[in-house]
Amino acid sequence: MSSLLKQLQESGQAPWLDFVDRTFLKEGGLRKLVEEDGLTGVTSNPSIFEKAMGQGTAYDDQYKAFVTANPGASVVETYEALAVKDIQDACDTLRPVFDRLDGKDGYVSLEVSPYLANDTDKTIAEARRLSKMVDRPNLMIKVPGTKAGVPAIRQLIEDGISINVTLLFAREAYIAVAMAFVEGLEARLAKGETIDRIASVASFFVSRIDSAIDKKIDERVAAGDKDADALKAVRGKVAIANAKLAYQWYLDFVKSDRWKKLAAEGAMPQRLLWASTGTKDPSFPDTLYIDALIGPDTVNTIPPKTMDAFRDHGTLKQTLTADVPGAEHVLAETDRLGLDLPGVTAKLVEDGVKLFADAADTLLGAIEAKKAKAEA
Incomplete structure (x- = not known):
């Protein structure tokens, strides 16, 4: 009998892994998940890289080789060299999935610097640069769904770069980035360029909403x-x-004439991706x-521990509708009880940007220490 995760993928929801690590890649951990569980994608973020690079010795050889070959390189340049290598290796592992599914899945996500979350032009420039550095067709650049991120997403889609929109909490914010995706495709089409190989996901965070709302309730x-x-x-129950x-x-929009025109030109819909899906409250399953969020044409990016739990005792049922x-x-x-979901989601975006920036601070500090050691 096939794995529950493989059955999840066969039911229409793509299981992605919310984790990347040099040792895991080298030891074939990602390949095993692709082959045995039907895994079709990987996401990374500064917090994940901070844990991977800041601890242990897996990156030490590349630290030394890079600083020897690039004397005077900055800490950020050193980080990017390390991160790009992991992302390229993950992309290569998932390339057969990408090819088999004709570009509909098989993606690996790399985030633009969290320090740029409120700067449209710098986000665009950084996304273009990282896309060229990684140089893989199954790369997605992660851009936060902030107010500054929305026009950046529109431009990058017009450029033909696949985008993972991150840090979405409010439905209004999701609709704004969905429209940016559509406008980017329309602008590209108006220039006579193809739109059939541009993928996007809208990463909608769930558990953090319950954590914030439930704290208010408990008080x-x-x-x-x-x-x-x-x-x-x-x-x-609020996040779900x-x-x-x-x-x-989403279901209503893909039935619209506006979307049907794009679909007729080969456009792939921007799938909703459920993020922050590890349970924070021990009283919950x-x-x-x-x-609770299984449905067609969606993605769930799952932390390793939660993935193991679902494989062992998850419930496979079409629950999203x-x-x-x-x-x-x-x-x-x-709303009636005054729990202020709009206020909570706005604060969660701010907190999310800060959390990733703090993780980047810690990561760059750890790399600076390792870089100094490698140069010694």
Whole structure:
């Protein structure tokens, strides 16, 4: 019997791995997941690279070789050389998937610097540069879905660069980047250029929403709030409801005449990707954010521990379109109870940018120390 993860992929949802590491790649860990579990993608971010590069000895040989060959190279240049090598190796491992699926999947994501999250022009320049450095057709550049990120996404899609839009929490923000994707395709088409090999995913974060909302709920319940029962009734349900309604918007949009014109030219839809799918609250099932968000033409990027849990005891069922009225009720209650989902999601974007910038600070500090050691 095939792995549950492979069955997930066969059911229409692509399992991606939210992890990359030099040792894991060298030892064939990624290849094994592709072959045995039907894995079709990989995501990385500064936090992941900080754990991979800042600790252990897996990168030491390349540190030494790079600083010897490039005396005077900056810490950022050193980091990029290391990161690009991992991303290229991961892209090469997934290239057979990319070829077999005719470019519909098989992607590896590399993030632009989190320090540029609020600068449109620098984000565009950085994405173009990283795309050339990696030089693989199955690379996706990750761009945050901030206000500055939206016009950058539109331009990069027009350039023909595949984009993973990250740090989406609010449905309104998702719709803005979906429109940027469409406008980029339309601009490209207007210039007579092809649009059939440009892929994009919109990374919608889930568990962080519940963590923030549930903290508010717990504080109010503990204080004896008069709406305690109603508050408890939506605890742990807001993120999933939010994601379900985002998917409903997607289903409606791909039926529109505007999208059909692009699809007729070979355009691939921008898939919703569920991110931050490791369960933070130990009282919830450890596979909650996979089990509850399974639906066609979507992606779930899964941390290794959660992937192991789903393979072992996940529940495979088409859940993303189940009980949409229930999801609408949860969000109506969230609003009625004054839990301020828009305020929470806006803060989560700010916090997310800061978390990645802090991870980048730590990462570059660790690389500086290793670089100094290699130069000694």
